[in-house]
Amino acid sequence: LAMLTTAVGLLPVPVAFFAAAVAIVLFKVIPLRDVYQSLDGPILVMLAVLIPVSDSLRTTGATALVAAELARFGTVLPAPGALTLILVAAMAVTPFLNNAATVLVMAPVASEFAADLGYRPEAFLMAVAIGAGCDFLTPIGHQCNTLVMGPGGYRFSDYPRLGLPLSFLVVIVAVPMLAIVWPMN
Template structure:
């Protein structure tokens, strides 16, 4: 259960867990469906840990919009694949470092803009 894992993590770790979970779901669903699935989970997760839900919900929104690992998770990735001459394997090669960068920047910024307590 996510809440049990969240209790052993510090606040930034719990927020990062939700962000990464949303980033992991979005290649399989489109970004709007990811938000619909993950938002209630994130809000309950935050409540179970005693945090305000705003930062967690924004983490879901950011994670859902950041599918850089596959050409099928976002329509823009699919549109440029053929004309750009990209292969499926090109996406994770550039997308993984970009995903790490999003996590490194987003988690502290979310905690600054939407305080968790």
């Protein structure tokens, strides 16, 4: 129902999905005890703290400053090169933050960057989303990497050795697909 109401434009996405989550708890589809146990406190606190940080970056002009610096490099690049720059920047940030935090920090930068270069922001925002979800270089940037480290017998040095080619593959496939699905001009 949440997807249907957002698809037809009856409700905004956050309202529809929050209502769906509340309904799941109210109708006891998931027991309340399981809901509380599945909440990850440190992640919630980090996201709650990063939302105002992201907003302060935007309101103080730091986002515009970072975007302007990136735009200096982007002006000499063709549109796919500028898109690659944002994708790689998001991939570079996500090992240090989790993927949701990376999106909170990088999305305003990408939007401002696109505006500075005269491009539509959709492809750049999707590049941030893809880059934030593609941390193959460290075991700490994404929870799945951390989960397989022990059972797989991996060392920290295994991640960049195997993850760098995979990251290149993501860039090679994602940039043309983004440009096709979300034209920048």
